[in-house]
Amino acid sequence: MKLLLTFALALATTQASALSCIPPDPIRAFQVAFQSGDEYLILKGRFAFDASGLPDAEVAGILVLPQPVSAEFVGFSLTLDGFTNDIAGPITLMPTCIGAFCGGLQPGTDIIAFARRQGTGYVVEVDPCSGWLFTPDAVTEAVLSACIRGESCVTGDF
Numbered sequence: 001m002k003l004l005l006t007f008a009l010a011l012a013t014t015q016a017s018a019l020s021c022i023p024p025d026p027i028r029a030f031q032v033a034f035q036s037g038d039e040y041l042i043l044k045g046r047f048a049f050d051a052s053g054l055p056d057a058e059v060a061g062i063l064v065l066p067q068p069v070s071a072e073f074v075g076f077s078l079t080l081d082g083f084t085n086d087i088a089g090p091i092t093l094m095p096t097c098i099g100a101f102c103g104g105l106q107p108g109t110d111i112i113a114f115a116r117r118q119g120t121g122y123v124v125e126v127d128p129c130s131g132w133l134f135t136p137d138a139v140t141e142a143v144l145s146a147c148i149r150g151e152s153c154v155t156g157d158f
Contacts, residue, residue, distance in 0.1 A: 019098060019099070019101040019128055019129070021128070021129035021130070022129070024129065024130040024131060024133075024134060026112060026134045026140050026143070026144060027143055027144075027147065027153055027154065029114050029131060029132055029134070030042070030114075030144060030147045030148075030153065031147075031153070033114050033116070034147075038116050038117065039116070039117040040114050040115060040116050040117070041077050041078075041087075041114075041115045041117075041122055042077065042078035042112065042113075042114055042115075042144060042148070043073060043075055043076070043077055043078075043087065043111075043112065043113045043114075043115055043124075044075050044076050044077075044078070044083040044110075044111070044112050044113075044136055044141070045073055045074050045075010045076060045087075045110070045111070046073070046074055046075060046107075046108050046109065046110060046111065047071045047072070047073055047091070047093065047105065047107060047108075047109075047111070047113075047124075048071060048072045048073075048074070048107055048108065049069050049070065049071035049072070049093060049107050050069070050107075051105075051106065051107055053067065053069035053070075053093075054066070054069055054093070054095050054102070054103075054104055054105065054126065055095055055097065055102040056102065056104075066094070066095035066096060066097055066102060067095075068092045068093065068094050068123075069092070069093040069094075069095065070090065070092060070093075071090070071091050071092070071093050071107075071124075072088070072089070072090060072091070073087065073088060073089060073090075073091045073113075073115075074087075074088045075087060075088075078144055078145065078148055079148070080145075080148060080149050081145070082141060082142075082145045083141060083145075090121065091115060091121065091122050091123070091124060092118070092121060092122070092123045092124070093105065093123075093124050093126050094123050094124065094125050094126065095126045095127075096125055096126065096127045096128070097128065098127070098128050098129070101128040102128055103125070103126035103127040103128045103129075103130070103133075104126065104128075105126050105133060110135070110136055111133055111134065111135070111136065112133070112134040112135070112136050112140065112141075112144070113132060113133050113134075114132040114133075
């Protein structure tokens, strides 16, 4: 009985330390960005950076203070006609952590990212719940294009 209780407590502790996130949603990200009053670029392409600058996605209970990571972006920005504007240049990746869980990103991964203007450059928040980074697909691209044109901005419409 004592062993069973110990196991149950250990399992409860493990489950309690897991991070619960609402599912990533690029349309919600668009609406948050639009309503924020900040200037955003919505990008589709790849980041090149030294991955050792990002903290581990799960740092096993060690609290970390992530530092900005310099990156180069190559791809497109969203216009009224879709992801049609060629864009390349420096950008800052800002990893964030919630408790022991930190955001992650692999260099060279195809991604849709929301980049917020900060000073003279742009910053992409790399959070553990993937609130600003998304895997590109035709539906997401079509809906984001409709959103930026002020049309219906709901995934189910496509």
